[in-house]
Amino acid sequence: MMAGRRAFWRLAVLLLALAAARGQETYRICVVEKFNSTKKASTYCTVLDEKGSQASCVLGQSRLDCFRKITKNKADFAVFPAEDILAASHYGSDEVAVTNNIRVFSKQPFQMQVAAVVRKAANITYMSDLRGQKFCHPGYGYSTDDWTQVMAQLFEQEVVPQRCEQALTVAENRLKSSSEFFKSACKAGPWAPDQAVDRRLKERYHNLCALCDDPDACATTDKYWERRGPLFCLTDGVGDVAWARLDDIDLHFGISSHVEPVTAAKDFSLLCPDGRQEPLDTPQHCTWMSRPWPAVVARKKVTQSIQKLISSLQDAKPHSWQWALLHLVESFNQDIVPLDKIMPLEDYLHQAPGFLKAYSLPACRPPRTVRVCTRSNVEAAKCRMLAQAAQALGVWPDLACVPGVSAEECALSVQEGNADVTVTLPQWQHVARRKYKLKPLLFEFSPDTSALYEVAAVVKAGKGIRNIQDLKGKKACFPSYDGVGWNTMVSLLKNNGLLTKSCPFSAALGEFFSEACVPGLNATSNMNSLCPSEINNTFAGEAGAFKCLASGKGDVAFISMNTVKKYTDGNSKEAWAKDLKSAEFRPLCTNGSSPACFLSWATPGQVMVYSNISSTRHEEIYLTFLTLQDYFGKKMKTPGMFQLFSAFDNYSNVLFQDRTERLDTLAGLQREKPLRHNYERMLEALAPCSGALPSSLPAALVAALAATRLFR
Template sequence: LDCLRRISKGKADFAVFTPEDLVTAANSEIEVLITNELRYTENDYEYEVVAVVTDSSGIKNRHDLRDKRFCHPGYGQESEWTRILSNYLEASIIPQSCETKYTITENRIKASSQFFKSACKAGPWVHNPKLDQKLKLKYPNLCELCDYPSRCQNTDKYWGRRGSLMCLTDGAGDVSWARLDDVRIHFGLVPGGAESTPDGYSFLCPDGTVKPINSTNPCIWVVKPWPVIATKRTVAQDIQEFMSTLNNVDSTSWQGAMLSLIEIFHLSIYKLEPIEPIESYLERATGFLNANSFTGCHPPRTIRICTTSNIENAKCSWLRESAAVYGIEPDLDCLKADNTTHCMEALNNNAADVVMVPVDLIAPAMKKYNLQPLFYETVNDNEKYLTVAVTKTGSNVKKLEELRGRKACFPSFDGVAWNSVIHTLHEKKLLTSCPFDSGVAQFFGPSCVPGLPRNYSRSLKKNCGGNYSGDFGALRCLLDGSGDVAFLSKNAIADFVKSPIENKFGNIKLDSFNIVCEDKSEGCHFSWAPLGQAMVRNNSSELWMQDTLDVFLQMDSLFGKNYKSLTTPLQLFGPFNGQSNILFHDN
């Protein structure tokens, strides 16, 4: 989707897009033209999805599916089946349930459980393993047809593309939801390892009819179009002609290198005639637009994410569109505030639902704005916020108690460093008075604690003569001589040294600083913390928390570090528009 933005801004001419990307582009009203398809077979679509029934079941139309046995390909193969296509049959035939006492996901599961007599829907129903197991125990008939019903996992015999057909022809089910290319192989209509004869099986059609399996004109419920080349209007003809020349090139030439960049499974670059816009292209794809336009529950259960800048809001908006295209529910909305504090106020006033809170605002979020964590960003150990005490090289301070009477620099009041130091001083019995905040003022000399409330000791803000807020501010405070020690994240030191703004002349080195460390075997940090947390209202219901957490877990699976497809449409954790740490941290 970064490529889509670049094309829309005139910074790129063409790119490869999936059909899901095209839906996002259409919903975002970005104009691009489609010039070529990237095919690895001669079929018109990457795949077509059909419903196959046993003749003995008596199924003649969609209404006959009630109380029948359903063989479903299952979940956990998103690179081949998006949830929207996987759930298309059920979304088409089962009345939607929107009971407020259930999550959206459980409403769908419950409706399927009540509609079908039994089923095999193996694999993860939700991305939370404990909740997944709980739902499978609650609706066991949806695992009843599986080879191992008690497990109902993606290792089951009846899981996967061919698994749903095995379920049908083994006699376990009455109807199978499957890809047409797999059906043809399974029933021996094309070479490739037949598992059954076509006798006794038919296609169930969306129009309420049935056709024999060996029909030359099978009825299709929904298709997935091929990946395409899309471009801006002004160069569409030139791009199409150039792409069409790449079909028979020497792999060692620059054209061959170009081909290897845009195609993974190369057979042919198919020329679209005429070149056409997204809307008309997708309208020809049976069921595909319908699959992306089923109505949601009313009133909607939209999750409102609060952002703090234009670029955060832009990334959130793209995330919203991408999540919708991949069938993630509930849907998202993006609301912009001036800063994180205003976002926390918005949550407290029920004007927003989720905000990403940096590490130093976690405590105020909980104490002042009645928020609680929904999840935190996990990072490698070397990326965590590790609170350390830093002095300038040459300082003779070796132990924490030797800092008594010294000038201290903190990133903020009530942040991780502040609370970690208070906790450590208390543990070491170095605070002589209560409340502990007063004890800190007595332990240290004149110091700087940005954001300190007015009713606190003046000595703790006496040395705040410069812009000393944040980790970099604490280091500036130390270097300016306003402090003898700075408490901050260990990782901030290297970032400060590398910063062209903070270290414009390059005279500050890593060895300009010393970390106070009493026992290196136990680590030199006071505490560790994740870089950020998603926070929600303290009075949020468990049901809403489950719904919301599952949305972010699904986005992590599709757009996060461990996405399963060849490419990801959007990087959840990565640069956005050339800027780092937007909405989520890159690492």
């Protein structure tokens, strides 16, 4: 009897335990794997899958992507540095709050503080005494992500009267202001992301390199570059005032550490923001800016539970799920400190003196912006997040996002001065140049040839068409008028003397081909005889041109070979492509049996501006996009905050193409890849023709082309 009761109670306890386990909440941490060299996700996320775990992983494209996932209830929490929290505070912050921060030193309230050190012998009694002094600055081009442009520029922003000449870029205005304020300085490292611009600026404002150990180079190899550099510049007797981190000041002068000081502290003092001077060992209220520690941000509905969970991880047993989660949250045995009060993002940042103020100092009055026209809601969302991320890292001028609905509307917006920039795809580039007077500022590029848009003359195998000359009198299928295929053939036939007419191009090609379908061409001649009705033109775009060829209507289609792959060998569910085999089609080679049988290659996209833009504004926008690429590109300086060239909200090719590696000039591309058959060079060399462009492309054609994602 007693044995039966014991068995009953064991069963009851087991059932209760199982019920509790089933009701146990699992919390989702968002982690970024792609740019994390430690590969934490692949190492520790699998451990979280074990039975009884209260956590699971959600992978994010970037840290700000993780933030969006938290606000959309696709994740519960993640860890963010201060700049991420600042960017996120402008973007759906009502849904989240800060629960814990992650500290290297538990007793230090802030991750970093920045201060100014002056030589007592320089007789700097008031702020006004700084004029004409010698300034030691950490410089630019750090490989770490804990020293932003905002921190680097803060001292000068506060003490140097900032000029704002319209004839100078924002960057040059800053340099000129400092050059005229200080007698000399050492500001080593790259002043601009373009080497030619960097050299020109350093020649023009060379006194800002005069204090460097190698003033002619003024480079990242200089003795006085990087964190400790300004302090050596000061204590070597070269400069009068240095801008440095407080922990480096402490170490350099041996204030509270046991390290042998470089020099005695008695000859130097801290210069406070209110003009006071204090001994080096009393930095209270004498720092100019404090940076908050990285913090755990969670959905508001689960903040209490997340704080409790995260705070309990310090006692995790090795190889348990708690141990795995601990490694995903912190690094190098940092301390996880629960906040006394769970607080909104902005309140958390406000606790660090000077942090938010540093972002309120305008770079120029009136402020300048680079206005980017976006063509969809998802592009607008990505643009806004890019703008906030750029501002948080001190990229000037600021970005602004101008809504649009199509490539044509954005091109018009730039032409009329309502936007500064539009990003186009290859098929739209020539129309943007000719009709809207735009010009390329930068080109998207990838060394992966599959990311380039290569146009081939695709024919059916076994039809006896062996070369371009054999196309005379044949029926042609083009994706669109004035697109890459069209302009490539105009250039190729013209340069090879195969056109009997020179202008208009539509008439010239009309004499070369017997019939054609050229969607968007306002003509009733043989150049549109193959097309279905314009209202329902199923031959528009890349897929349409291939359908025109595959159906037997045309003899040649000027399309990408990637399109052939996409719609053959069972890769497409389209009824017309169901039985197509790639072996049935082949590209014509312009150079015998060359393995690269394409007529032209175009970059994945172009950043375009108005042709009549001033040289100053051209350079300002150019440098802005190169800086964005430095911070958020494939070789980013701040790994993981945001991605310029990646999917966004599960949409591919938003604003820029996912496979783009970098933005570059045409000259820059030539150093990477020979520009033979390059479409952009073809356009440069293609003389204008009097044949009129259509006033606008038909809406049905625009929709068809947009569906191919080769036209936006």
